[in-house]
Amino acid sequence: MTAGFQLDALDLAALLCSRVCHDVINPVGAIVNGLEVLEDEDDASMKTFALDLIKKSARTASARLQFARIAFGAAGSAGASIDLGDAENVARGFIQDEKVTLNWTAPRLFMPKNKVKLLLNLLVVAGSTIPRGGTISAKVMGEAEAPTFEIVALGTNSRIPQGLTGLLAGEPENGSLDSHVIQPYFAGLIARAAGMDVKVEAIDGGSRLTATTA
Template structure:
C-alpha cells in the first residue's frame, strides 16, 4: 500500500538544494584536485593533465548549474515564459557526453515556465533509465500549449528505476522518507500535476518511453 508524500515547503527546498549540491560537488572537487597538482608538481605532463582536468570540470560544473537554474529555479511571475531553445542548450550541456547523446526535436518557442521545467526534469528522469549511457530522444506531441512531450531512451541496460513511478505519482518510497536522489522525480510529479499533465513510463526491450500528456 502506497502513501502520499507529506513534505513541507522548507524540506522540499532543502532537498532540492542538496540535489544541486550533489550534482556539482564532483566537478568542483576535481577542480580543487587539479589546482593542488599545479601547485605541487613540476612535471610538465602532470601540469598539462591538471589543466585539462580543471577545464573539463569547470565546464561540467557550469553546465550543471545552468541546467539546475532552469530545471529547479526559473522564478518569476505566474505568466513567465522560457525559450525552449534555452532549455535545449542547457539539456545538451547537462546530458551529452562520451556515453550519452541527446536528440532534441522540440520546436523552439516561448512556453510557460513550469511546462519547460517539467520537460527538463523529464530529461533527468530519462537519464536515470540508461545508467550506462545511450541515447535520449526528446520530441513534442500535439500542438501549442496543450501539447505534451515524448522521450525515448535506448541503452544496453535500459530499465525503469525502482520506485520512480510511485515518486512521480506523489507516493512515498519504501521507508516513507525522501532523500536528495528521490526528490527529483517527486518534484517532476509536482510540476506535472501543477501543469495538468500525466506521466507514463513503458519498457519495450532496450527502449524506455516516457510520455507527458494532458491529464
Template sequence: MATIRTEAAMEHPETQTVELAALDLAALLCSRVCHDIISPVGAINNGLEVLDEENSEEMKTFALDLIRKSARQASAKLQFARLAFGAAGSAGAEIDLSDAEKVARGYMEGEKASFDWIAPRALMPKNQVKLVLNLVLLAVAAVPRGGSITVTIEGEPKNPSFTLHCSGPTARIPHAFERLVPGEIGEVPVDAHAVQPYYAGLLARACGMTVAAVFAGVDVVITALPKA
C-alpha cells in the same frame, strides 16, 4: 544519505498521497543540485593542487585540461539547475525552448548517454519547460550504463506532449517511479535521488499533465501528456 518522511507517513506507513513540507522539499532539491556539482568542483580543486605541487610541464598541461573540462561541466550543470529547479522568471513567465535545449545539451555532455532534442521553436510556459528538463534527469537514470536519449516535444506550446525514448544496456524504469511521481510516498524514503521523480510529479500536476514510464521492448519510454 539522509532521507525524509512526512509526519503523516510515519504515523500511517501504508501507501498514501502526501506532500513533503516546503522546507524538506527545498532541502532535498538543494541536495540534488549539490550532488551534481560536487564532482566537477572537486576535480577543479584536484587540478589546482597538481599545479601547486608538480613541476612537470606534462602534468601541468594535464591539470589545466582537467580544470577547463571540469569548469565547463560545473557551469553547464548550474545553468541546467537554474532552469530545471530555479524560479526562471515571474509567475506565468514563458521560456524559449531553444534555451531549454541549450542547457539540456550542455548537461548531457557530462553524461554517458548520447542526446537528441526534437522540438519546435517556440515559447512555452515555464513549468512545462521545468517539467521536460526534470524528465531528462529521469531519462538519465533510466540508462545508467549509457546509451541514447531522444526528447520529442509535440503539440501546441501551451498544451504540449513530451516523449523521452531511452535506449541502452540494462535500460530500466527509475526506482519507485510509479509511486514517487503520483506522490505516494507513504512507504518510500525520500532522499536526494528519490526527490527527482517526486518533484517531476509535482510539476506535472501543476501543468495539468500525467507522467508515465513503460517498456517498449528493451527500451524505456517516458511520457508527459495533457490530462483529458
C-alpha cells in the same frame, strides 16, 4: 488529482539543494584537485593535464548549474515563458557526454515555464533508466499551451527504477524521501502544477516517458 503524501516545503527545499550539490560537487572537487597539481608540480606534462582537467570540470560545473537554474529553480518570474531553444542548450550541456547522446526534436517557441521545467526533469528521469549510458530522444509536439512530450531512453541493461511510477505520482514507496529520489518526486509536482499527466512504460531496449496535457 492531489497526491495523498505531503512533503513539508522546507524539507523539499533542503532535499532539492542536496540534489543540486550532489550534481556539482564532483566537477568542483576536480577543479580544486587540478589547482593543487598546478601549485605542487613542476613537470610540464602534469601542468598541462591539470589545466585540461580544470577546463573540463569548469565547463561541467557550469552546465550543471545552468540546467539546475531552469529545471529546479525559478528561472524567471511567475507566469514566465522559456524558449525551447534555451532548454535544448542547457539539456545538452547537462546530459550529453561520453556515455549519453541526446536527440532533440522540438519547435523553436516559447512555452510556459512549468512545462519546460517538466520536460527537463523528465530527461533526468529518463537518464536514470539507462545507468550504463545510451541514447535519449526527446520530442515535443503540439501547441505551447497544450503540448505532448515523448522521451525515449535506450541503452544496455536499461531498467525502470523501483518505485519510480509512485514517485512521479507523488506517492513514495516507503512513505519517505531522500536526496536520491527527490528529483522524480519533484518532476511529479511540476507535472501536476503544469496540468500534465506522466506515463512511464518499458519498451524493447529501454523505456518511454510520455507527458500529455490533462
